[in-house]
Amino acid sequence: MTTPGQSLLEVENLTVHHGQLCAVNDVSFTLSAGETFAIIGANGAGKSTMLRTIVGLHPATSGRILLDGTDVSATPTSKRLSKGLALVPEGRRLFPSLTVEENLKVGTHRARPGPFDIERVYALFPWMVARKRQRAARLSGGEQQAVAIGRALVANPRVLLLDELSLGLAPVVVQRIYALLPELLADGVTILLVEQDVTQAMRVASRVLCLLEGRTTLVGSPKELTRAQIEGAYFGLADERETTVESMPP
Ligand SMILES: Nc1ncnc2c1ncn2[C@@H]1O[C@H](COP(=O)(O)OP(=O)(O)OP(=O)(O)O)[C@@H](O)[C@H]1O
Numbered sequence: 579m580t581t582p583g584q585s586l587l588e589v590e591n592l593t594v595h596h597g598q599l600c601a602v603n604d605v606s607f608t609l610s611a612g613e614t615f616a617i618i619g620a621n622g623a624g625k626s627t628m629l630r631t632i633v634g635l636h637p638a639t640s641g642r643i644l645l646d647g648t649d650v651s652a653t654p655t656s657k658r659l660s661k662g663l664a665l666v667p668e669g670r671r672l673f674p675s676l677t678v679e680e681n682l683k684v685g686t687h688r689a690r691p692g693p694f695d696i697e698r699v700y701a702l703f704p705w706m707v708a709r710k711r712q713r714a715a716r717l718s719g720g721e722q723q724a725v726a727i728g729r730a731l732v733a734n735p736r737v738l739l740l741d742e743l744s745l746g747l748a749p750v751v752v753q754r755i756y757a758l759l760p761e762l763l764a765d766g767v768t769i770l771l772v773e774q775d776v777t778q779a780m781r782v783a784s785r786v787l788c789l790l791e792g793r794t795t796l797v798g799s800p801k802e803l804t805r806a807q808i809e810g811a812y813f814g815l816a817d818e819r820e821t822t823v824e825s826m827p828p
């Protein structure tokens with residue numbers, strides 16, 4: 579068990595390409611156990627590529643990913659999952675013809691021992707019980723997002739990576755999903771989330787990192803960042819140098 583504040587996930591000088599295109603360019607950050615860290619940035623900034631590379635779905639060109647001090651850069655995705663890195667991908671990616679419960683079972687395949695199992699997911703989302711035999715394709719976007727989160731949780735991740743939870747969902751649904759995060763943190767899950775909705779990211783994150791065309795333009799705690807700094811980093815209006823606002827994780 580990692581104690582709160584101890585560094586859990588380290589991304590060191592990560593560079594990732596899609597063919598000729600450099601999607602993530604020399605990005606480094608450290609995630610402490612128990613924090614909520616948000617990566618923000620406009621369309622195409624490299625946010626999804628970053629998360630997919632951390633879990634091993636896309637190869638890094640250079641750089642390292644360390645979990646608890648162990649280099650997992652060459653570890654296959656399934657092993658990274660059993661070591662505690664679980665991704666809720668952009669667009670949910672459920673198996674549409676499988677039922678709710680079958681989708682959740684997929685997540686138990688490489689599960690670590692821990693507080694989350696299918697029953698616990700049903701306790702978090704009580705509506706799922708009556709609909710566990712329904713096909714995922716018949717669920718609303720918000721319901722599908724909940725199943726996608728449940729599927730990642732049953733693996734008992736140490737770091738839960740969330741890619742644009744709010745995409746395509748009504749604000750009230752987004753609020754309900756974000757309201758779950760404190761409960762997950764209380765159970766020892768560390769959260770790395772990607773958001774295009776900057777206000778939402780600022781509300782929940784202890785620290786944020788802004789990407790612009792694959793490069794880090796800003797790192798800091800929401801409390802210490804001004805709106806002008808964030809807008810400058812997000813849209814590339816400020817000078818090109820990276821701004822770091824020193825902060826302590828909670
Ligand atoms: N499979 C792919 N093949 C080629 N280029 C890709 C691929 N996936 C992403 N890219 C490109 O890499 C860059 C980063 O894309 P990525 O999806 O990581 O950005 P993002 O920040 O997640 O954007 P969004 O907010 O739209 O989800 C973009 O220029 C994108 O067009």
Ligand SMILES: [Mg+2]
Pocket residue numbers: 625626627668742
């Ligand atoms: Mg994306």
